[in-house]
Structure formats: structure tokens, C-alpha cells
Amino acid sequence: MTKEQLKSDALTKLEYLLNKYKAVKAVDTQIENTKVEETQKIEVLYTQLSEAQEALKGATTLEIARQAKNSMDDISEDIELQKAVSAKAVETKKDELETVVMEFFEAYKALKTAYVELDKEVALTINIRSLDEDEQVMKDISIQASNFLGSIKRYLIKHGIIEKGEHKYKGFHLDQAPLDSYAQYVNVVKKLKPTKDNFSSQGIK
Numbered sequence: 001m002t003k004e005q006l007k008s009d010a011l012t013k014l015e016y017l018l019n020k021y022k023a024v025k026a027v028d029t030q031i032e033n034t035k036v037e038e039t040q041k042i043e044v045l046y047t048q049l050s051e052a053q054e055a056l057k058g059a060t061t062l063e064i065a066r067q068a069k070n071s072m073d074d075i076s077e078d079i080e081l082q083k084a085v086s087a088k089a090v091e092t093k094k095d096e097l098e099t100v101v102m103e104f105f106e107a108y109k110a111l112k113t114a115y116v117e118l119d120k121e122v123a124l125t126i127n128i129r130s131l132d133e134d135e136q137v138m139k140d141i142s143i144q145a146s147n148f149l150g151s152i153k154r155y156l157i158k159h160g161i162i163e164k165g166e167h168k169y170k171g172f173h174l175d176q177a178p179l180d181s182y183a184q185y186v187n188v189v190k191k192l193k194p195t196k197d198n199f200s201s202q203g204i205k
Contacts (some may be wrong), residue, residue: 101155123184128192136187
């Protein structure tokens with residue numbers, strides 16, 4: 001493939017990576033919403049329990065006291081059941097998060113492969129006229145990919161899927177160096193820039 005074709009391929013894969021990142025972000029939001037919703041359900045039951053306790057305290061007949069006590073027992077049981085159901089609801093969402101994270105990893109690997117191929121071609125064909133554009137494209141892809149990956153790691157820590165200080169998840173390295181860290185084009189750019197700057201100072205573009 002030509003440089004432009006390789007560039008298009010890498011940018012397409014970056015867009016796909018972005019979509020996978022958005023999917024992870026969406027599930028993160030769902031987890032937070034689920035936590036709030038489930039907490040509210042439990043709070044409602046605790047309010048009902050408090051009301052039943054007050055009814056028991058104010059009972060003036062055995063029948064009223066028995067009804068209040070039975071109500072307290074039923075609500076207490078409901079609270080425990082609701083806690084279990086709520087925990088399961090959150091765990092289910094976390095399972096979804098892990099699934100979309102794995103899809104993100106696959107997209108990242110595909111982008112990394114495309115980036116390496118593009119880097120080889122750019123390093124061989126870059127010239128003074130294309131230098132700025134080529135360098136910017138390579139930098140942008142690398143920066144965005146690194147930012148997405150960093151956010152993914154934070155989501156995994158946030159939801160207790162990994163601990164702080166862990167560097168891998170299911171075999172995938174979460175602290176990978178930016179894509180352009182060892183890129184060949186970088187060295188070529190360093191060599192070409194003084195010549196480009198010299199031409200620019202002479203008004204040659």
C-alpha cells in the first residue's frame with residue numbers, strides 16, 4: 001500500500017478504537033447509574049423499616065404491635081434480598097465492562113499493527129514538503145491512542161477490576177509506551193527539520 005493508503009487505514013482503525021473507547025465509557029456510566037438506582041431501592045426499604053419501627057414503638061394494642069413486628073421482619077428480609085439483587089445487577093454491568101474492554105484491546109492491537117506499517121512507509125518516503133503533515137498525523141494517532149488506553153486503565157481501577165499498581169489485565173499491558181516512542185519516522189524528522197528550517201528562513205517552501 002502507498003503512504004496515503006496506509007495513513008487512511010491507520011486513521012480508520014483509530015476511529016474504530018475511539019468507538020470502542022466510547023462503548024467502555026458508556027458502560028461505565030451505566031454502572032454508575034445502576035449503583036445509584038440500586039442504592040435508592042435499598043434506601044426506600046430502610047425508610048419503610050424505620051416507619052415500621054416507629055409504629056411498633058407507638059403500638060397501643062397487641063394486634064397493632066404484632067402487625068408492626070411482622071412488617072419489620074418482612075422488610076428486613078426484603079433489605080437483604082434487595083442487597084443481593086443490587087450487587088448482582090452491578091456485577092452484571094461490570095461483566096459487560098470487561099467484555100467491551102477486551103474489544104478495545106483488540107482494536108488497539110490492530111491500530112498498533114497499522115501504525116508500525118505506516119511508520120515504515122513514512123520513514124522511507126517523508127520529505128521536506130510533507131514533513132509537517134506526516135509528523136502531525138503520526139503524533140496525533142499516538143497521543144489519542146495513549147490517552148484512550150490510559151482512560152481504560154482508570155476505569156478498570158475505578159470499578160475494582162484491577163488494583164492500583166497492576167500493569168496487565170488478561171495478558172494485555174496497560175502501561176504501554178506511546179506508539180511513536182520507538183517509531184522510525186522520528187529520527188528521520190530530526191534529520192530533516194534543520195534543512196526545512198534553513199529553507200524556510202530563505203523563503204523556500
